[in-house]
Structures are given as structure tokens and as C-alpha cells.
Amino acid sequence: MKKVISGAKGLLLNRQGVLTKQLLREPGGFGLGQVPSRLKPDAITTAVCGFCSTGCGLDVHLKNGEAINLSPAKDYSVNLGMACPKGWEALTPLNAPDRATYPLLRNAAGRRERVSWSTALDAFVRNMRAVQAKHGPEACAFISTGQIPTEEMFMLGALAKFGLGMVHGDGNTRQCMATAVTAYKESFGFDAPPYTYADFEESDVIFLIGSNLCIAHPIMWERVCQNPHRPEIVVVDPRRTETAMAATRHIPLAPKSDLPFFYGLAHILLREGWIDRSFVDAHVSGLDELTAHMSAFSPERVAADTGLSEELLEETAALIHRGKRVSFWWTMGVNQSHEGVRVAQAIINLALLTGNIGRPGTGANSITGQCNAMGSRLFSNTTNLMGGHSFESPADRAKIASILQLDERNIPRQPSLAYDQILEGIRSGKIRALWVVATNTSHSWIHQSDARELLAKLDFLVVQDMYHSTETAAQAHLVLPAAAWGEKEGTFINSERRIGLLKKVHRAPGEALADFYIFKLVADAWGGLDFMKRFETPEDAFQAMSECSRGQPCDISGISGYDQLELMRGIQWPLPEGQTAERRAERRLFADGAFFTKDKKARLIFEAPRPMAEKPDADYPLLLLTGRGTSAQWHTQTRTAKSDVLRKLYSQEAYLELHPDDAALHGITSDDWVLIESKRGSMRARAFITTIVSPGQVFVPMHYAETNRLTYPSVDPYSRQPSYKACAVRIKLEAPHARRLSTRPPPAQPSTGRPSTVPPADQGETRPSTKPSSAKRP
Numbered sequence: 001m002k003k004v005i006s007g008a009k010g011l012l013l014n015r016q017g018v019l020t021k022q023l024l025r026e027p028g029g030f031g032l033g034q035v036p037s038r039l040k041p042d043a044i045t046t047a048v049c050g051f052c053s054t055g056c057g058l059d060v061h062l063k064n065g066e067a068i069n070l071s072p073a074k075d076y077s078v079n080l081g082m083a084c085p086k087g088w089e090a091l092t093p094l095n096a097p098d099r100a101t102y103p104l105l106r107n108a109a110g111r112r113e114r115v116s117w118s119t120a121l122d123a124f125v126r127n128m129r130a131v132q133a134k135h136g137p138e139a140c141a142f143i144s145t146g147q148i149p150t151e152e153m154f155m156l157g158a159l160a161k162f163g164l165g166m167v168h169g170d171g172n173t174r175q176c177m178a179t180a181v182t183a184y185k186e187s188f189g190f191d192a193p194p195y196t197y198a199d200f201e202e203s204d205v206i207f208l209i210g211s212n213l214c215i216a217h218p219i220m221w222e223r224v225c226q227n228p229h230r231p232e233i234v235v236v237d238p239r240r241t242e243t244a245m246a247a248t249r250h251i252p253l254a255p256k257s258d259l260p261f262f263y264g265l266a267h268i269l270l271r272e273g274w275i276d277r278s279f280v281d282a283h284v285s286g287l288d289e290l291t292a293h294m295s296a297f298s299p300e301r302v303a304a305d306t307g308l309s310e311e312l313l314e315e316t317a318a319l320i321h322r323g324k325r326v327s328f329w330w331t332m333g334v335n336q337s338h339e340g341v342r343v344a345q346a347i348i349n350l351a352l353l354t355g356n357i358g359r360p361g362t363g364a365n366s367i368t369g370q371c372n373a374m375g376s377r378l379f380s381n382t383t384n385l386m387g388g389h390s391f392e393s394p395a396d397r398a399k400i401a402s403i404l405q406l407d408e409r410n411i412p413r414q415p416s417l418a419y420d421q422i423l424e425g426i427r428s429g430k431i432r433a434l435w436v437v438a439t440n441t442s443h444s445w446i447h448q449s450d451a452r453e454l455l456a457k458l459d460f461l462v463v464q465d466m467y468h469s470t471e472t473a474a475q476a477h478l479v480l481p482a483a484a485w486g487e488k489e490g491t492f493i494n495s496e497r498r499i500g501l502l503k504k505v506h507r508a509p510g511e512a513l514a515d516f517y518i519f520k521l522v523a524d525a526w527g528g529l530d531f532m533k534r535f536e537t538p539e540d541a542f543q544a545m546s547e548c549s550r551g552q553p554c555d556i557s558g559i560s561g562y563d564q565l566e567l568m569r570g571i572q573w574p575l576p577e578g579q580t581a582e583r584r585a586e587r588r589l590f591a592d593g594a595f596f597t598k599d600k601k602a603r604l605i606f607e608a609p610r611p612m613a614e615k616p617d618a619d620y621p622l623l624l625l626t627g628r629g630t631s632a633q634w635h636t637q638t639r640t641a642k643s644d645v646l647r648k649l650y651s652q653e654a655y656l657e658l659h660p661d662d663a664a665l666h667g668i669t670s671d672d673w674v675l676i677e678s679k680r681g682s683m684r685a686r687a688f689i690t691t692i693v694s695p696g697q698v699f700v701p702m703h704y705a706e707t708n709r710l711t712y713p714s715v716d717p718y719s720r721q722p723s724y725k726a727c728a729v730r731i732k733l734e735a736p737h738a739r740r741l742s743t744r745p746p747p748a749q750p751s752t753g754r755p756s757t758v759p760p761a762d763q764g765e766t767r768p769s770t771k772p773s774s775a776k777r778p
């Protein structure tokens with residue numbers, strides 16, 4: 001004790017000690033005001049954030065060329081000097097102890113061991129070729145991500161499909177954006193979110209549908225808060241979310257009753273003649289058919305379907321009618337649904353019927369999830385051929401083959417299987433090898449235990465990731481260590497179609513390489529892929545992407561290169577050659593009413609509502625909703641769990657939102673441990689008793705590793721996007737006396753992915769609960 005006291009005294013009295021230095025501040029320069037002395041930069045550069053699709057600009061503070069700190073960019077039109085906690089902490093995950101720093105290959109004993117890059121590449125090529133030789137080229141597939149730069153998606157798509165002979169590849173964007181893509185394509189003729197963020201500030205009525213904007217896209221919410229028109233903010237969501245609490249109106253419809261709800265609004269608008277007839281006549285097709293379909297959706301019927309009152313329906317329709325600039329924004333509550341495409345189109349229909357599109361403050365606006373989901377939509381070469389082209393079109397194939405200087409016969413004539421179909425392909429034996437890049441299937445895929453079992457069946461699983469510790473990497477035969485955001489350059493495309501630049505501001509650890517260069521190494525190791533050699537830098541790939549986009553709605557041939565993107569503070573697509581970009585410009589689509597269909601008219605599309613795939617019943621009487629937890633968490637938390645700051649901002653223990661009536665029914669009180677069971681699995685969570693959820697509904701954040709043990713594997717038939725937000729569960733008190741005896745949780749697997757201690761000699765088995773897929777050496 002004496003030692004401790006004298007040590008503490010020493011620290012307090014030492015004027016030149018470590019703590020004193022921590023407190024020293026001085027002018028930081030570069031318009032930063034005062035900064036801690038240790039964080040005084042000698043230069044500043046800019047980059048866009050690598051978490052969500054908002055695409056905030058960040059000023060990265062450099063010392064000797066390395067990032068030491070960052071702050072939100074004040075002159076970037078997206079965020080205007082603001083950032084959410086994830087953005088502020090963007091550098092921290094780069095220094096996590098479980099970074100993948102060298103390739104790992106599973107040995108004969110089933111243990112992953114360190115190997116050289118040349119051994120890793122040899123294993124990649126040997127095993128992929130062996131699978132293709134035995135089972136055909138379709139037997140090897142890839143799953144990519146919305147988290148890497150567009151240039152890297154382009155490289156992977158080109159390499160895998162035009163070089164390695166793969167036919168099937170998809171991305172984790174299937175889990176978040178596929179519904180919006182399909183809806184826009186069918187309604188507008190191209191996947192084209194029409195808005196710019198300035199529309200948040202210019203609307204007088206803002207609908208937020210299945211979107212908890214306050215926490216999912218906090219900077220977009222800040223833009224709503226800057227709206228000077230005192231807008232009506234209408235939140236359509238079964239939960240009384242943070243956003244619903246802040247709104248002027250909350251519409252707590254029954255889960256998955258959105259389709260009858262929006263059809264009911266269309267019914268009233270049509271009945272009252274509250275449509276913009278001149279706009280519809282000039283720019284929209286399908287009004288007569290839509291009118292006939294909507295006649296069945298009387299307020300009386302819709303009230304019964306949605307649990308809302310007829311008065312609320314009438315008032316909501318009148319609100320749309322009175323609005324001069326009405327904008328409709330949606331995100332995962334719509335996209336992740338068994339009938340998400342038709343719901344998205346029901347929203348689009350309202351905007352079209354009322355002429356709320358192409359003008360400031362209007363639009364049918366899908367908000368994207370990941371930082372580069374939009375890049376994936378255009379250039380990943382999965383669902384679409386590069387640049388929004390079609391694999392089935394001979395003219396499109398010839399165009400892309402000519403630009404990339406490759407034999408047109410190397411381009412598949414069919415689009416890829418979707419993510420769920422690739423997994424089903426593993427079950428049937430059609431897919432035997434999988435290359436997973438920067439995503440975490442074993443955590444994030446719906447009906448998780450099934451997904452893990454399927455990955456375990458593969459002859460060869462390659463995971464390319466910045467961490468060796470993800471649930472999916474733990475199952476891999478081969479782990480390729482990748483550089484992260486901040487350790488490489490390229491571009492992201494944000495939700496409003498803005499292409500932003502990211503920079504290399506941090507050295508990748510160990511032997512980790514930018515995905516761009518990993519793809520080049522694979523191409524070299526495979527051999528004979530001369531068309532890949534011309535891409536020496538990411539900007540070379542950008543120029544090729546630009547050529548692929550020429551003449552398309554997403555034409556970016558007017559962007560000269562990275563310097564211009566930097567100078568203009570991002571540029572929204574389209575920018576065809578001959579058009580000039582303005583600095584910090586904010587542009588929306590369809591101001592001329594011309595859509596991308598053959599007749600230039602938008603289509604009104606509708607269909608009869610269908611019941612959700614798994615409804616509550618006598619055995620599983622509650623409906624489980626899932627969604628984002630806080631603004632400090634990101635998806636499977638592989639990155640956000642690495643920050644001490646972010647971890648303080650959310651519950652480390654999984655929790656369950658439970659209505660007081662259901663809690664009383666089950667004898668559960670606040671903070672009790674509860675067992676949640678579905679027909680597919682179970683998890684434990686702390687009870688959070690709240691009226692945020694309605695009776696009969698419960699909510700668990702998506703980020704906890706166990707949540708997807710419960711979810712039901714249904715997909716929208718058109719977009720094949722999984723419906724994460726509705727399945728039947730039951731609950732029971734796990735340990736009635738545990739709460740009183742101890743505040744410690746009962747023994748369970750960790751929920752949060754907090755970094756584990758990594759043995760230096762082996763980056764291998766850090767997650768003992770996840771079994772390796774196979775003991776055999778590939």
C-alpha cells in the first residue's frame with residue numbers, strides 16, 4: 001500500500017510527467033483551434049468516412065505522413081462539420097490487436113498457421129483450379145461487400161468473372177439494398193436514387209419509413225434538424241424509435257402491414273382527386289390499372305390490416321395533399337421485408353401520383369446502408385454487368401469487352417446467383433469453393449447456424465479481411481490479410497450518388513495489403529490475365545469504370561480523376577463528358593420529368609399484399625423485430641467493438657425490448673436475463689421493459705452475435721433480400737434469482753466481439769465457440 005501511495009504522490013507532484021503532457025494544449029493550426037500537444041498535426045488531408053452511406057467528409061490530421069487524429073470536415077456539403085461517434089473513432093479499429101497481419105492457411109491438423117504470400121497465393125490458385133476442374137467453373141463463387149472502394153469491387157468483379165471464370169458472385173449489399181435497386185429499376189428504368197441531402201432541408205413534409213434516422217444516419221438527421229420550414233416529420237414504424245419520439249407524428253402500424261398502409265393512402269389520394277394529374281399524364285404510366293387495384297384498399301380495410309384508425313389514415317393522406325414539397329425516405333424497415341420491392345414501389349407510387357419528385361424537398365428516396373453500397377450497385381459486376389449494364393445483352397457485353405480489352409466470350413451471359421442462392425448452391429453441392437471479401441457471413445446472415453453449417457461444407461473457403469478473428473475468418477481454410485479504410489486509396493459512392501475520395505493515411509500492419517493489390521497478385525498467380533495488368537493503381541481502375549459508365553444514366557465520364565474529386569469535394573453522378581462540376585454542388589435527378597425507361601415515363605407498379613413468412617402462433621407468440629441499436633455500433637461490430645470510446649456508448653450485453661404487458665405475463669422484471677427462442681435457435685438477453693415496442697412485439701439489436709440465431713430465412717422474391725425484421729419467438733425468464741444474487745450474466749458466449757487477446761505466434765483460434773470448417777488441409 002505504501003508503495004502505491006508514494007507512487008501516486010510521485011505522479012501528482014511530477015510537473016513533467018506523462019499526465020502533464022496529456023493535458024498540454026496548443027494551437028493546432030489548419031483551423032483546428034486548440035489540440036492536445038501530442039496530437040498537433042504537421043499536415044491535414046481529407047477523406048470520406050468508411051462506415052455508413054452518409055459519406056461524411058473527414059479532415060485527417062497527419063504527423064510525419066501518418067494519421068494521428070481526425071475531425072469532421074467543415075467544408076464538405078454532406079456533413080457540414082459534423083460526424084457521428086463512429087466517424088470520430090474511425091482510426092481506432094486500425095490498431096486493434098486482432099488485425100490480420102499475414103496469410104493463414106489451415107494445416108493438416110486443422111489449425112491455421114502463418115504462411116508466406118506466395119504459399120497463400122499458390123494455395124488459392126491450386127484449390128480454386130482443382131474445384132473448377134472437378135465441378136466446373138460455376139462451382140467457385142465470391143461474396144463481396146459494400147465496405148471496400150469501388151475500384152476494388154471493380155477489380156474483384158473483373159478478375160473473378162472475366163479472369164477466373166466464376167459465374168456467381170454477390171455482395172453483402174444483398175442484405176441491405178437489393179430491394180431498393182430492384183424497385184428503382186422497375187419503376188424508373190434504372191437504379192437511380194433521385195435525391196440530394198439538401199432535400200432534407202427543403203421539404204415541408206418528411207416521411208421516414210422503416211428508418212430510425214436519428215441513430216442509423218445521425219448526420220442525415222442533423223440535416224433534417226436544419227430544415228427552416230418547420231416540417232411535419234412523419235415516422236412510419238412499428239416501434240416508437242428515437243426518431244419517432246422526435247417526430248411530429250408517429251404512425252405505429254402493425255409489422256409488415258406497410259403495403260396495405262401505402263395502398264390505403266393511394267386509395268384516399270385517388271378518391272379525393274389529390275393527385276398531380278398533369279405530371280402523371282406527362283411522365284407516369286399505369287394510372288388506370290393502379291386506380292383499379294387501389295379501389296379495394298378502403299380506409300376501413302386498411303385500418304383492420306394495419307391496426308391504425310381510419311382517421312389517422314385520412315389525416316396522413318391529407319398531410320401529403322397539403323404539403324408543397326413532400327419527401328419520402330425509407331431504409332431497412334422497408335428493404336428487409338418479404339415483400340420489400342412492392343412496398344418500396346408503393347412509396348414511389350405516392351411520390352409519382354402527387355408530383356413529388358424532381359423538385360427541391362421531394363422524392364422517393366431510398367437511404368443506403370454501407371459506405372459504398374452505391375459503388376457495389378454499379379461496379380461490383382454481380383447482378384449487373386459493369387456500369388449498370390446487362391450480362392444478357394450482347395451489345396453491353398461487347399462494349400465492356402472492348403473497354404477492358406478482353407475476349408467477349410469471357411463475359412458470362414447470365415447474372416449471378418443471389419447471396420441466398422449461392423448458399424443454397426453449397427447445400428446442393430453446386431458451389432464448392434467460396435471467396436468471402438470484407439464481410440462476415442457467419443454472423444450476419446439470416447438463420448446464422450444454417451449459414452455456418454453451409455460454409456463448413458465447402459471444399460475451400462477463402463476469407464479476405466482486415467481481421468483474422470471474425471466468425472467467418474475462423475471457419476476459413478485460407479485467410480488473406482487486407483488493409484483497411486485509411487490504409488488505401490479509392491472512392492466511395494454515398495447515398496446521394498456522391499463519389500468521394502479516400503486516402504492512405506495509415507500504414508497497413510505486417511504483411512496486410514490493400515484489396516486492390518491482393519486482386520492483382522491473384523491475377524498474376526492465376527496467369528494469362530493480361531487485361532488485369534493495365535490497372536497499376538486504383539485511379540487506373542477509376543478511369544476504366546468511367547469508360548464503362550459512358551452513355552449510362554450513371555455516366556461519370558466527365559470526371560477527370562481523383563484531383564477533381566478532391567477539388568470539388570465529391571461529385572454526384574451523373575457527370576457526362578462535357579458537363580462541368582461545381583464545387584460542393586448538390587444535384588437531384590428527374591428535374592425534367594424524364595425517367596430511364598424506353599418511353600421516359602415512370603411506372604406505377606403494385607401487387608396484392610402477401611402474409612409474412614412466419615407469424616406468431618401458440619408456441620411462439622411474440623414477433624421479433626431487429627434493427628440498429630445505437631449510432632456507436634456498426635453491423636457485426638468487427639470494427640466498432642475495437643474502440644473503448646464506442647463500447648462505452650452501448651450495452652455490452654445483448655438486450656431485449658419488451659412491453660410491460662408481456663413482461664408481466666411472463667413474470668419478467670427489468671434487467672432480468674431472458675431466454676429468447678425461435679424455431680431455429682435461442683439466445684440470452686437482458687430485459688429492457690419499455691413501451692417503445694407494442695404488446696406482442698419484442699426487439700433485439702442486430703449487432704449481437706446471437707441475434708441471427710433466431711431470424712427466419714425468407715427473402716423478397718424479386719430482390720432476394722432477406723427479411724430480417726419479422727419472425728416468431730417465445731421468451732422465458734432464464735434465472736429468476738440471478739438478478740438478485742448477482743449482476744453478472746449467466747455464463748454465455750460473448751455478445752459484442754470485444755477484441756480478444758491474440759497469441760503472437762498464431763492468429764488462429766481466437767473464437768473457441770466457432771468450429772473450423774474442416775480439419776483437412778486444402
Ligand code: SF4
Pocket residue numbers: 049050051052053054055056079082083084085086087088217218219220
Ligand atoms: S454518419 Fe456515417 S459517414 Fe458520417 S461519420 Fe457517422 S458513420 Fe461516418
